[in-house]
Amino acid sequence: MFKQLYATGAFCLTVMLGIAQETLSVKVTDNKSIAIPGATVYVEGKSKQTNADGSVSFVVKDNHAARVTVRFLGFQEFRTTLNQGQHTVLIQLQPDQNIMADAFVYASRAKDNSATTFKNINKSEIRRNNLGRDIPYLLDQTPGVVVGSDAGAGIGYTNMTIRGSDNARINVTLNGIPLNDAESMGSFFVNLPDFASSVESIQVQRGIGTSTNGAGAFGASLNIQTDALEASPYAEFNNSFGSYNSWKNTLKVGSGLLNNKYAFNARLSRISSDGYIERASSDLKSFYVDGGLYTEKHTLKATVFSGKEKTYQAWYGTAEPLLTGDKAELQRYANDSFWLFSGPEYDRFMQGDRKYNYYTYPNQTDNYTQTHAHLQYSGQWASDLRVNAALHYTRGAGYFEEFKAGAKFSEYGLENVTLGDTTLKKTDLIRRRWLDNHFYGGTYSINYKPSQAFNIILGGAYNQYKGDHYGEITWAQYASNGSLGDKYYLNNAVKNDFNTYLKADYRLDKWLLNVDLQYRNVTYKVDGNDNKIKNIHISDNLNFINPKAGVTYFINPASHVYASYAYAGKEPIRKDYIENPNNLFPKPEKMQDIEAGYRFKNESFNIGANLYAMLYKNQLVQTGSLNDTGSALRVNVPKSYRTGIEIDGAWNISSQFLWSATAALSRNKIKDFVEMVPVLDKNGNKVSEKAFNYDNTDIAKSPAAVLSNNFTYRPMEALSISFLSKYISRMYLDNTSAKERSIKPSFVNNIAANYTFKALGIERIDLNLAVNNIFNTKFTTNGYTYSQILESKGSREYFNFYYPQATTNFMLGLNLRF
Structure with missing residues (x-):
């Protein structure tokens, strides 16, 4: 080895002696020692670009210590001052994963010293955990987050709350x-399967957070940044099975x-699962393509x-006695809930278990395609x-198909059918309920930073949504006067959303001051007939002024x-x-959000503690009941609040041990x-309502403790x-704080293992296992309830339904990067 080192040193010395005293030679490579052609090298005010070998030469004064700067798009800038008399230098540039991607998210992200609470999930953490489950599951170790899925295994329709606020508030x-749907304001990641494979980082801001585009943040904000520019060609083939x-x-x-100057990326993905719940299958496909023009000062990216997605419906949930095994209670559910069970379906329900799915029609599926096109300049x-x-521009279109037994002709605008002396008022049928929409607009931000101490951002957006909601009958036992293609209901919605904001921060010695002011105007109109409600004419015009201010010491x-x-x-x-x-x-x-916190970070330990009070006026809270598409119904309440403390910490105990934990209390x-419970006659028709009053009661589905x-x-x-x-305390299904209508506390434990190595010329091989x-x-972690009072009984009864999550399960992944 010493002979080799000696020979190498002698060779380098010979080369150096052979170079003229006034010549400086620079070679630039990446962190894998691959030459970088086209890098810009600055030496004492002069600049040149490296050749195909990554090399460039300059003429400098003899015995002069030269200052060298190297820049290349996608890498961190390199600066050094050479030793006097040094005439050759090898420079390795380190990738800058955020150099261009950050430009697109800079205006809406909280910075490290912002007076708000947030957490960043980086690329390596996403890669280790991305085995097919939806994006909410990647955030499960974030303070105050509760996740679940209809199918029970994290693939298909998923749900998430942060600080007890559901996805309509995130x-x-x-x-x-x-990304939020303009009407429901939810974000349905099932429509973007495997999007995590194209994500560089995710920032979770809790509370109102900084001003951003889209639906107002009343619980949290997710700011997702797609893959950063990669300077070298690559290919990845990632697979998971479980x-x-x-x-x-x-x-x-x-x-x-x-x-x-140019870079292109593409991805194809497929995710499928039979689901934990009976027939709760998912068949998900997606693609991603981008192309960009990159210069030192400008980026244009398309x-x-x-x-x-095609998912079998599992949004009806599972009746509580199927989870507890209480046969007497199961009998009550079957007899008193007006499900119209009979014959084999009655027997199937009585013999069911926690995987039970109410739906049996083979094509009881949800089908939706959503395509996004972005053109961004920085x-x-x-x-x-x-x-x-x-x-x-976003184009969305799809339907869910369902079988309806004994549907009334009158509800579908059809005439009764006469067979001989018999008049039929009902028929079995198959229907599709469609959503067909367009969402488009523009956003902008201007960042002016006149000094290191002062920064100002002016931004905003204008977006318009147009959507048609309609239903059609694809089959009926008795077709009456209907024809294929007829729409038994149709309504259209138009929503305009304009906002502009101004943010500024100023650093004064040990103080950092932040101010943020947003104006937002929303107009919303709906006209037509809905599935149940006819002659809808809704028009609303709302203006919001949203101020924010913070201070950091x-x-x-x-x-x-x-x-x-x-x-x-x-x-x-x-x-x-x-x-x-x-x-x-x-x-x-309307909400006031007061936050205060402390952050500490060094090489081995970091911790953040945050106190908050979110004070609401006219908050729309869930009643505990669902509509016929599995979506929670809500009502305004005059005064409500969410207060708490969040702690998020990590400790590198040694080079081998890392401990991290979160707590949200x-x-x-x-x-x-005031709860209104319907009073029903013997046929299940509502004849009146009875009021129940509660004082200082718990908000539905808002756990008092979430620990990880x-x-x-x-x-x-x-x-x-x-x-x-992960520990989640009791959650109440409605707003009555009634233990009998609640989700029991849960404590769930997982194991994850990751092994990364190189072999056979493959740049990186990842073996990932999650149990x-x-x-x-x-x-x-989710469910619903509804109550009723039967005239014949006079007492209140209730029916609880849950979405059981999978028992022990695994996913094994093999990722190859070339």
Whole structure:
């Protein structure tokens, strides 16, 4: 070895002596020692680009210490001052994963020292956990997050709450562009299967957060940043297989930078699963393509991505006695809930278990395709001025199909059928309920930074949504006077959403001041007939002024404290207008959000603690009941609040042991709540209502404690084994704080193992294993209830339904990167 080192040193010395004293030679490579042609090298005010070998030469004064700067798109800038008399230098550039992607999300993301509470999930964490389950599951170790799925295994329709707020209150943006559905305001990641494979990072802001585009954030914001620019070509083939015949197959390719200007990326994905619940299958497909023009000061990027989902419906849930095994209670559910069970269906229900699915029609499926097109520009117009702009268009269309037994002709605009002397008023039929929509608009932000101490951002957006809701009958036992293609209901909706905001922050010694002011105008109109309600004419025009202010004090370089105040308003969603349980025109919600916290971070330990109080006026809370598409109904309550403390910490105990944990403890209360319970006759028709009053009662589906723990052992750099735990306290299904109508506390433990290595010329091989619910806990994280009073009995009775989550299950992944 010493001979080799000596020979190498002698060779280098010979080369150096052979170079003229006035010549400086620079060679530039990436972190894998691959030469980078086209890199710009600056030496004492002169600049040149490296040749095909990554090399360039300069003439410099002899014995002069030269200052060298190297820049290349997609890599961190390199600066050094050479030793006097040094004439050759090898420079390795390190990838800058955020150099261009950050430009698109900069305006809407909270910065490290912002006076708000947030958490970032980076690319490596996403890659380790992305085995096919939906994006909410990647956030499960985030403070205050509760996730679940209809099918029970995390594939298909999923749900998530943060601080007890559901996805209609969680603002989601993709590179700063709104994702939330304009009418329901939910984000349905099932429509973007395997999107996580194209994600660079996710920031979760809790509370109102910073001003952003799209639906108002009343619980949290998710800011999703897609893959950053990669300078070198690559290919990935990622596969996962697991319980319930679950599969994920992903193929990704990227061109790297071509001619130091252009880059292209593409992905194809397929996810399928039989589901934990009976027949709750999923067949999900997606693609992603982007192409960009990149220069040192300007980026223009076009992105198209699409998802197509077909899921068997499991949104009816499972009756409580099927989980508890209480046969007497099961009999009551069958007899008193007006399900019209008979014959084999009655027997199937009485013999069911926690995997029971109410639906049996073979094509009782949800089918939807959603395609997004983004065109984004980012430019550094001056050293202190950055401009971002984007145009976007989303096309969504799909239906859910269902079998209806004994449907009344009159409800479908059909005439009764006469057979001989018999008049038929009902028929069995198959119907499809369609949603056909367009969503488009533009966003912008202008970032002016005149000094290191002062920064200002002006931004905003204008978006328009147009959607048709209609139903059609595809088959009927007795067709009456109907024809294929007839629409038995049709209504159209138009929503315009305009917002503009101004943010500024100023650093003064140990203080950082933030101010943020947003104006938002929303107009919403619906006309036509709905499935149950006819002659709908809804028109609403709302204006919101949303101010925010915060202050951060830096105790030392490792720690700081902060406090903030925010006020925001939010419009109702579609079902609040059309299916309001109290038949009232819904009011917009308003909230004051007060946050205060402490952060500490050094090389081995970091912790954050945050206190919050979210004070609502006219909050729209869930009643506990669902509509006929599995969506929770809501009503306004005059005064309510959510207060709590959140703790998020991590400790590198040693090079082999890492411990991280979160805790979210809260009180979620309605000060005065009036519950209206329907009184039914013997045929199940509502004849009146009875009021029940509650004082300082718990808000539905808002747990008082959510705790998580992650203990990771890394015996070697390439291998990590994690033991993860999650505790969720009791959640009430309605707003009555009644234990008999609640979800029991759950404590679930998982194991995750990751091994990364190189072999056979493959750049990276990842072996990932996740064993979920290792102790086979029978638990649920979501459900609903409804109550009724039968005239014949006079007493209140209730029916609870849950979405059981999978018992012990696994996913095994193999990722190859070339």
